[in-house]
Amino acid sequence: MSDVVEKTLTALPSLLSLDSQPGAAKLSSTSKLGNLIRGITELTSKHEEEKLIHRELASIKEQVSSPNTSMRQMKELMVRAIYCESLGYEASFSYIHAIKLAQQGTGLEKRVGYLAVSLFLNENHELLLLLVNTVLKDLQSTNLIEVCMALTVVSQMFPKDMIPAILPLVEEKLNHPKEIIRRKAVLALYKFYLIAPNQVQHIHNKFRKALCDKDPGVMTASLHIYLQMIQENAEGYKDLTASFVSILKQVVGGKLPIDFNYHSVPAPWLQIQLIRILSLLGKNDQRTSEIMYEVLDESLRRAEMNHNITYAILYECVKCIYTIHPKSDLLEKAAKCIGNFVLSPKINLKYLGLKALTYVIQQDPKLALQHQMTIIECLDHPDLIIKRETLELLFRITNTQNVVVIVEKMLEFLRMSTDDYTTIDLVGKVAELAEKYPSDCVCFSYKNYTYAPDNEWFIETMNTVFSLSGDTMQPDIPNSFLKLLSEGFESVEEDRKLRLFAVDSYVTLLKGETGKLPQFFLQVISWVLGEYSHLSEELKPATVLELLQKLLDRKQTSSETKSWALMAMTKLCEGRAGVSVAQQVSETYISSMDTVLRQRAQELQHLSQDSELRARVLPRDADLEPLEVDSSLSFLDGFVSEALAAGAAPYKPPHQRQEELSQAKVLSLEPYGLSLPISMSSCSIADRQSPTLLSMSSGLSGDSTDLSHKGGSTTLKFEGVKRVWGKEGYLAQKESVEEAVQVEAPSPLRSTSQQAEVVGSHSQTPTLTPTPEPEQEKQQLASSLFFGISSQSSVCLMGKSGPTPQRFRRKAKGQSSSSGATEQMSNSVVFTSTTVDNLLCNNPPDSTITSEVDVSSSKHTSELPQGLTAANGTCDIEAELTDSDLKGSSPPLSGDNGLENADPDPHENLDKPQGVCLSSHLPAELSGLCRSEITPLCTLQNLDLSACHVHREDTIVLVVFITNSSDSAVQHIRLDLDSELLEVSCVSESPAKDVRSVAVYLYSLTVRRPAVHVELAGTVSYQVPVGTPQTAQFSYKLPLTAFIRPLTVSTEEYGTMWLAFSHDTKQNLTLINDGQEPLVATLNVLRKKLQLHVVEVIGVEGILACKLLQDQPCLMHFRVHEGALAVWLRSPVPDLPDCLIYHCQRALQEH
């Protein structure tokens, strides 16, 4: 033991030398903590440790609450408390004292106080409120260290509601002369931005100042904020692209002070942050991407060194190159880079290579082909992480030809996986694949093609998925499986076969051992048997009933599963035998404590006796018409009108009643309170429908018409209000419900249009003959995995969907075993001499503890100067920076950090004159109308494309100009426009197909689905007299406001419409205060910018109306409330209110 003490003392010279404070108190306190630590390591059992810590905690508790304890002692006590907490024992009594120490202590005491606070509490802890005053005081301190401490704690945690209290002080620190203060202030603001973005909205220009800070550290810190903001809205920061590029150029060029170097690579953290920002900015934006090509190329070139840090930069570059608008030579370099990663013997690089491959596979499926043998090897890699990533890669390249092999590999992994999270994820993916492909199988199965998915494969795969997944499965997987089964595919015969096969396989399963089948699976089985077992001729209902009864009798069956089984039985109880079984079963459960079970048992009892009623309630082979749910409860109309006629008060939704209670005055009702949506799904669950359909239809009621919004709790007195629950108003509302139901219940049947394609590639199928050679096996596997990628360029790709991950939530599995392990660990003696090893020493990682026990401390010290090397040996020895290096005088960034913000975009200069001359080509009927600026779309070898949109009263006309910049004529111009959100119809094409100067194309646009901005994608193809046909793609974006026109209605009409519309949104906007009456001024701005019609302004309220072309109204209600403008938008069109709110905000911001 004394040995250890001695070592401890020698190992801590730095502490002692720093601790210049003489005095016994200090020393003894150090040893108090030391004693505690040593004491714990001597113990042999968890129980003893508990006893010791509880004793320790009791002593700490007594001392911290004693009034005689000095701050110095308090500091020492806090350190001990932190230690106890980190061992897993609660010391919550000390939290308040930690705050006190931060408040009252000085110097190091304060520092420990703040540290304890940051370790003890998280940002949601209520005690944190008590820290606010301390932070306020310290932010104002003249002592820089105290300011630093305050900023440090603020950047880690701060109560959201108290941000306004310290925000001005933190903002002020952005101008502090010391860079460390500025840097910490920037990070504190970053933290505020993360937890309460609204609070720091007004200081965005100060972020720009931080970005231009002369200190690289401050600038780097500001990039965290920019990354975050650009992630949320890349559009808003496109103007900064050139600045980011210029910073990156300087960093890559080694213009930063040398102490930002890391292993002789200039500021890698900064580089990676910048590349990430650039990739966000350049995504789907050719113009912005073009600005960054050069610097990315430079980064790639410079990063060709053999060190982890350069690989990190390379990896980020590759991701960026594949994210932004593609450029062929960069893509080529990136692909080479990925190749190097994949082929690298270093496992970390191999993993990243696979990841990069997964990432780029969508754009470049051929790349997977190049590395197919490596991928096959990785599929059998001993490290599960590599294997898992390979499966992820394969998942992305699945097509009809390889799906069977890939699913098999995934199931293989699933059988080994012990991690719930991976299981859930993989199960979801397998189910997705299995469900995606059986629609193609129809044409395959009769040809007996071994490697194509068919009915049997589908059912068997799903069986494996269900049985492997345990009860952790996402509930939507069984739901969509049942939906698929019940809706079927195109061929009736195939559907029947599929269902029959499912029934047969489930009967076999139920006859076997059912103990291990998860509840989910049993529910699926019950439903399928109840619904489809009649398809099987040899299967008697009595057999099925018997099987279900057996299931009911099992102890492990959950009551939910039991109710599924009872439902199935209700559908099956036919004939005398069936009825008697049904009676028997229902008698057992009719007195069950579970109400659902009891209900099911009742149903079973009644329906089994009354076969006529049963046939009506549960018709067999029911046509799969979607169940219409009358969410407006219109069948109660008669009842309501009767009640109203008898003098009953009209119905008011709960929130309105509350408001009326809380505010007596009619005209100042608060319309923007929280409204509680009332779910009105009223479906009879006994219907012969799949559960999915049920949930779908009940979901409808939420979307379509929410009655809680009816009866409009606006403060405006609408004429229609009183009558709304009378006959007229009610009818109007019912119509809107029906409309909504019609719109939102499309038939989800899948089309199998791929048939032709599949048959076409069928002939290329390889015939596989088994060979014993392992190498050949691999090649065979490769050919089955990568089949289809080489022959057809369009690979079936899907996004990374999977179940949405839930952070830090997981079923407690294997908890008991792991706690056992912890216990074991704490029992083992920790202070063997390995713990004294120099962390950075060149120790072989596998050297055992015991072999080094005898190493004396003197020998150990002699080992120390060996330098820095990672134990894993993956890191190079770092050349230690000498002092002179640290003070290196390499040129700092130029004064303004090289941010030539004023540098105008060169493109704009070019466009201006062109725009002028193009406008003369506008057709005469459009020339006088309001139009957007002419913007270039794309530039090709011979052609320039530009476009603008012209606002007409009833439509938007898109004008595309094609300018031939060369002397030779261009022929066969074809222009195709397409958009998800827009309906594009051609108005007039330029008659000439050959263009010598300018051709004009006109298109009329209508909005299909509103979005804040709507985008068109287009392709242009043409031919020059000599040469190959050329094509190019472009996109054009319009704001939704282009489609907005004023809607002239009277206040009364407005009132009626308001009540009929179901989609709404509310928000507060800022008022414009420029002399006039704020409401009028604000409304005027909005009216002008967005083309709205002001219906009426009454006191502090205004109502406006507009329509989306053509004739899709949106109503707006504005009210001044506590200095802000409360807005409420309503429309029959989903998303329209939200989009308009956005544009209102923009319009007011720009004002």
Added chain:
Amino acid sequence: MMQFMLLFSRQGKLRLQKWYVPLSDKEKKKITRELVQTVLARKPKMCSFLEWRDLKVVYKRYASLYFCCAVENQDNELITLEIIHRYVELLDKYFGSVCELDIIFNFEKAYFILDEFLLGGEAQETSKKNVLKAIEQADLLQEPRHEFFTVPVY
């Protein structure tokens, strides 16, 4: 953004923990237990990255200590590995050939260094010189007040 950082010994003893996301003590304990187990079970030649729940875990062993960070999915794994290495370098420079005992007995110092290097889950300062300067300045606070003022600050 880094979600949390854990330092633990080969015996599974937690030496340091820093959480950048608000979690309850119970969750923290569960995560720690789970991760320590997973990482310790991995063989030396295996990949330093783990996909764990929806996060990525990057770990590295230095002598008897494991340094283990959880980052978000879009974060760069390799640079996280270098963050760990830079932290070890900082510890080494500060303690002078750091060993596990330094961290055990002076865990508060290790926390101070970490706070100067990473703040709120993001790299605050990557210049080794600047971090150490900040720490040294703060350490000087132990001096009586009047002495502090004579020391040039930064």
